Structure formats: structure tokens, C-alpha cells
Amino acid sequence: MNTYVINNEFIKKGIEKVVKFKEPLMNHTSLKIGGPADIFCIPNDIEELMKIISISQKFNIPFWVIGNGTNLLVLDKGVRGIVIKLGKGFKKMNFIDKIVKVGAGTSLLYLGRITLNRGLSGLEFACNIPGTLGGAIINNAGFNGNCMADIVQSVTFLTKEKKIESVPPPGLNFKYRECNLKDKSVIILEVTLQLKEGNKEKIESIIKEYIKIREVKQPVDKLSAGSIFKNPPSYYAGELIEKVGAKGLSQGKAAVSNKHANFIINNGNATARDVLYLIEEIEKRVKNIFGIKLVREIQILGEP
Ligand SMILES: Cc1cc2nc3c(=O)[nH]c(=O)nc-3n(C[C@H](O)[C@H](O)[C@H](O)COP(=O)(O)OP(=O)(O)OC[C@H]3O[C@@H](n4cnc5c(N)ncnc54)[C@H](O)[C@@H]3O)c2cc1C
Structure with a gap:
């Protein structure tokens, strides 16, 4: 991706103020985890938003929209493309x-x-x-x-x-x-x-x-992304996670909350890799012990 050419396109369209390059997405997620977005835009109105979409189409760059990043795990390598966060006018x-x-x-x-x-x-x-x-x-x-x-x-x-x-x-x-x-x-x-x-x-x-x-019930004083899994029919995901012995499990600076096992918390500088390890470990244990396939509520964004 030629940043210089793309930046010129933003200038040409008069929207250079809405764009940042290599913006760390950890600044935009409640887990405070996530690598950089190649292009990060905060449009203030529909006109600016349309111009961003035109740029995305012209250069064939994919885009994603995020809100407050409170249900997101952004991967450590970040996002190859445009990440859009709605600004003031929205x-x-x-x-x-x-x-x-x-x-x-x-x-x-x-x-x-x-x-x-x-x-x-x-x-x-x-x-x-x-x-x-x-x-x-x-x-x-x-x-x-x-x-x-x-x-x-x-x-x-x-x-x-x-x-x-x-x-x-x-x-x-x-x-x-x-x-x-x-x-x-x-x-x-x-x-x-x-x-x-x-x-x-x-x-x-x-x-x-x-x-x-x-x-x-919840670790409200810690960095998290809310519930990691949906409750399967007739069960609570948190209870299943507790029963498979994963409550309190940690990897690097990420841990399954001791207060509510369906929350994974960042105790410092946890990485997305740490969080993903815990997610996959929980999925494995719950599948092996209960035969239940947990469905993720958290959404994963970025380059694997
Ligand atoms: C402490 C804590 C408590 C929580 N408690 C609850 C709870 O009680 N109940 C609950 O349901 N959730 C809860 N959550 C999860 C989360 O807050 C919700 O799911 C929330 O609705 C996500 O909104 P967001 O703006 O942060 O979206 P993001 O996490 O930024 O994005 C979530 C998804 O929405 C999409 N999206 C965001 N904005 C737009 C848009 N304008 N257009 C199209 N797509 C968009 C994104 O692409 C992504 O797919 C909690 C989270 C935390 C951290």
C-alpha cells in the first residue's frame, strides 16, 4: 500500500484531517489490546464517510467500522485496511x-x-x-x-x-x-x-x-471486552468455564476473571495472542468435557 498516494487522495478530497496512518488500535478498544490500523478514519458526517468509502473502492482497500471497541479483540499485527470510527456528526x-x-x-x-x-x-x-x-x-x-x-x-x-x-x-x-x-x-x-x-x-x-x-458479578474495575462467549441454550457460559477449571487461568498478562469466568481481563500489557490462547483453551475444555461448542460473543478483527 502506497501511503503517500493514498494520503494525497485524502488531501484531494479535502478530508486529510480525518485520517491517521498506523494508528494503534489498543487506544480504541476496552481491552487496550490491538496492533495498528494501516488507515484509521474518523469521519464527522455522511459526506466525509462517503469520500472514505470511495477511496476504499478506488484503491481496493477493505474497510471495517468500529464503535467503542468494547466487544472486540484486535489482533497484535493490527488491521490491513481502513478502520472507520464514527465522529461528532454521528x-x-x-x-x-x-x-x-x-x-x-x-x-x-x-x-x-x-x-x-x-x-x-x-x-x-x-x-x-x-x-x-x-x-x-x-x-x-x-x-x-x-x-x-x-x-x-x-x-x-x-x-x-x-x-x-x-x-x-x-x-x-x-x-x-x-x-x-x-x-x-x-x-x-x-x-x-x-x-x-x-x-x-x-x-x-x-x-x-x-x-x-x-x-x-462482573470485573467492572478491570480491562475487558464484556462476555467472551454467548450462553449456550439452557446453560451459562461462565458456569461451564468454571466447571472445566478455567476460572483464574492465565496466559501472559491475560487471565480468565476470578469474579466471572466468562470475562477475560488484561492485567497489564496482555497481547491478543494471550487472550486468544485462553479463548481456545476454554473452547477445547468445554467441548471435551461437556460436548458443547461455545459460540464467541467477542469479535476478532485483524491480521492473524
Ligand atoms: C465492561 C463491559 C460490560 C459489557 N456489558 C455488556 C452487556 O451487559 N450486554 C451486552 O450485550 N454487551 C456488553 N458488553 C459488550 C459491548 O459493550 C456491547 O456488545 C456493545 O454493544 C458493543 O458496542 P461497541 O460500540 O463497543 O462496538 P465494537 O466493539 O466497536 O464493535 C462490535 C461490532 O459492531 C460493529 N459496529 C460497531 N459500530 C458499527 C456501526 N456504526 N455500523 C456497523 N457496524 C458497527 C463492529 O464492526 C463489530 O462487528 C460489555 C462490554 C464491556 C467491556
């Missing part, structure tokens, strides 16, 4: 009564605080999920029996062909921690959520209760 909110249109780059923590202040109910479960709205849609993020699918009215996204489409939930096929936009190279731009009128004190007390549950 963090807008527009309320019409109980319906809110929200930019996909908005953090759930912030959105949760704003809807609480307006006395709108529906996002209590999301108030301490550290991702963006875009990532939450892709993963159908959820907590305590609630999930994004419960409140989504429509999702607007940009396709690889640079078409903007809006799709309501039946077309999104939401399932446990996924929807059919996953792995389709679409970029979610905006989401319309249908909330309910609620009582501010009650909403706040539910949020506090959820925070307490997390503090008791």
Missing part, C-alpha cells in the same frame, strides 16, 4: 415525543443519561453497556432479559454500494446478540428508538440496581 439526537432518532456513534451511557433526564423509559438496561448505539444494534446488546430489539423502530445504514437504507425490526432479524446486519459490511448511521413515558425516580432506581448487579 452523535446527534432528535426527540419527537417518545421517539428518538440517534446517531450510531452515540455512546449508550450518554444516551441513557439523556433519556433518564427526560423521564423516558426503555434504555435502563443499556445504561451501563459501554458501547455505541451502532455496536449495540449489530450485537443486539442486552442485559437482564432486555435488549435493543425491544425498543428499535428502524435502523438506517449505508451499504457497500453507498446506498442509504432504513429497515424496521422484521427486516433485521434480531436474535440473541446478533442481527442480520452483522458481517454485511454495512455502516449503521442512525437508529430510531421507541421509548415509553416513565417515572424518573423509578428509571433511576432500576439503573442503580443494574449497576449493583454488575459490580457484584
Whole structure:
């Protein structure tokens, strides 16, 4: 890849300010792990985003979009291609009564605080999920029996062909921690959520209760990427991991949390290789002992 030529293309299109070369992705993941992205872009609006996609097409460079990197394991060699993170212009909110249109780059923590202040109910479960709205849609993020699918009215996204489409939930096929936009190279731009009128004190007390549950059960004070595996039908992944003796297992500076075995934590300068070793070791043990094939919730990005 000729960085000089590509940088010139960014200059030609007037978007040189949105691009960085060799940006360490450890700065953009909650695990604080990950090698450099060849090209890292933070577009501030749809026009800049379209220009980035044009560059990707012109030079035949693949692109990936990330949110807050809270469900990602970026590999140590980093990413060969363009990594896009939505900027300022994708963090807008527009309320019409109980319906809110929200930019996909908005953090759930912030959105949760704003809807609480307006006395709108529906996002209590999301108030301490550290991702963006875009990532939450892709993963159908959820907590305590609630999930994004419960409140989504429509999702607007940009396709690889640079078409903007809006799709309501039946077309999104939401399932446990996924929807059919996953792995389709679409970029979610905006989401319309249908909330309910609620009582501010009650909403706040539910949020506090959820925070307490997390503090008791999860290693919230450590670097992690949330749950590593989905719960298999009728089981909890954490329990299975405990039963195969992998709780507390470590490799380099990565360890299976002693508090919740479905979390892998970075205790210092862990590498993606360390984390992957633990993931594969858990998969092997659970398969051998229980005959269950664990499905990964964490997504892996980068050059193997
Ligand atoms: C401490 C901790 C607690 C967590 N608790 C929960 C929990 O309770 N429930 C839960 O469900 N998850 C939880 N998670 C996991 C994670 O926060 C969620 O899955 C979150 O929705 C991911 O959002 P993100 O913006 O960080 O996405 P990323 O991790 O950056 O990306 C995840 C996926 O979404 C895609 N993506 C992101 N933005 C876009 C976009 N705009 N358009 C298209 N694709 C996009 C990426 O390509 C990737 O495939 C937790 C994580 C941590 C670290």
C-alpha cells in the first residue's frame, strides 16, 4: 500500500484531517489490546464517510467500522485496511415525543443519561453497556432479559454500494446478540428508538440496581471486552468455564476473571495472542468435557 498516494487522495478530497496512518488500535478498544490500523478514519458526517468509502473502492482497500471497541479483540499485527470510527456528526439526537432518532456513534451511557433526564423509559438496561448505539444494534446488546430489539423502530445504514437504507425490526432479524446486519459490511448511521413515558425516580432506581448487579458479578474495575462467549441454550457460559477449571487461568498478562469466568481481563500489557490462547483453551475444555461448542460473543478483527 502506497501511503503517500493514498494520503494525497485524502488531501484531494479535502478530508486529510480525518485520517491517521498506523494508528494503534489498543487506544480504541476496552481491552487496550490491538496492533495498528494501516488507515484509521474518523469521519464527522455522511459526506466525509462517503469520500472514505470511495477511496476504499478506488484503491481496493477493505474497510471495517468500529464503535467503542468494547466487544472486540484486535489482533497484535493490527488491521490491513481502513478502520472507520464514527465522529461528532454521528452523535446527534432528535426527540419527537417518545421517539428518538440517534446517531450510531452515540455512546449508550450518554444516551441513557439523556433519556433518564427526560423521564423516558426503555434504555435502563443499556445504561451501563459501554458501547455505541451502532455496536449495540449489530450485537443486539442486552442485559437482564432486555435488549435493543425491544425498543428499535428502524435502523438506517449505508451499504457497500453507498446506498442509504432504513429497515424496521422484521427486516433485521434480531436474535440473541446478533442481527442480520452483522458481517454485511454495512455502516449503521442512525437508529430510531421507541421509548415509553416513565417515572424518573423509578428509571433511576432500576439503573442503580443494574449497576449493583454488575459490580457484584462482573470485573467492572478491570480491562475487558464484556462476555467472551454467548450462553449456550439452557446453560451459562461462565458456569461451564468454571466447571472445566478455567476460572483464574492465565496466559501472559491475560487471565480468565476470578469474579466471572466468562470475562477475560488484561492485567497489564496482555497481547491478543494471550487472550486468544485462553479463548481456545476454554473452547477445547468445554467441548471435551461437556460436548458443547461455545459460540464467541467477542469479535476478532485483524491480521492473524
Ligand atoms: C465492561 C463491559 C460490560 C459489557 N456489558 C455488556 C452487556 O451487559 N450486554 C451486552 O450485550 N454487551 C456488553 N458488553 C459488550 C459491548 O459493550 C456491547 O456488545 C456493545 O454493544 C458493543 O458496542 P461497541 O460500540 O463497543 O462496538 P465494537 O466493539 O466497536 O464493535 C462490535 C461490532 O459492531 C460493529 N459496529 C460497531 N459500530 C458499527 C456501526 N456504526 N455500523 C456497523 N457496524 C458497527 C463492529 O464492526 C463489530 O462487528 C460489555 C462490554 C464491556 C467491556
